[in-house]
Amino acid sequence: MVKRTSLEGDACPIARSLDAIGDWWSLLIIRDAFLGVRRFSAFQRSLGMAKNILAARLRALVDRGILTTEPASDGSSYRDYVLTPKGRGLFPILIALRQWSEEFDEHPDQIATALVDRVNRRPVRKLLLTAEDGRTLAPEETALAPR
Structure with a gap:
């Protein structure tokens, strides 16, 4: 290897x-x-x-x-x-990868499962990046700044 x-x-x-x-x-x-x-x-x-x-x-x-x-x-x-806890912190990353595939996969009909809320069995809403004031942010609305 x-x-x-x-x-x-x-x-x-x-x-x-x-x-x-x-x-x-x-x-x-x-x-x-x-x-x-x-x-x-x-x-x-x-x-x-x-x-x-x-x-x-x-x-x-x-x-x-x-x-x-x-x-x-x-x-x-x-x-x-x-x-x-560090491993559980990866949950949003896995969900983001899943949702990306669900949206852009060439064969979405072949995806065998859907992610649902255990309480009401309804689909989970797509993850969104939000500003501190709650606005949804697009990539062009973000920037890197020095710490």
Whole structure:
């Protein structure tokens, strides 16, 4: 496997985030964790990944504080992988990616699920970027400013 360049010290927060998240396999692992997957074997079944690749990705996500391990909830000797607060903070990113795909995918009819509110079973509203005063912002209405 080719060693990737670390973006950890990059001044751009997008690059730093990508360094922490890793790659698309990592995002799919995080997606599955949000869906309740906790065991190595369940991740492997869901994703169809080779054991060595999955083990490396899980280890990296634990090392980066996105997942943690804890004793299995059933009392067995297995370990469960659980999202940390840092990992749960990725939820809006996954939803933004999902909604982008729902809007621009070439075959939206092939998307098998819809994201709904558990309480009323209605579709979740599209994420929007808003100003402090509540206005919806378009890309051209934002700018980068020094801290």
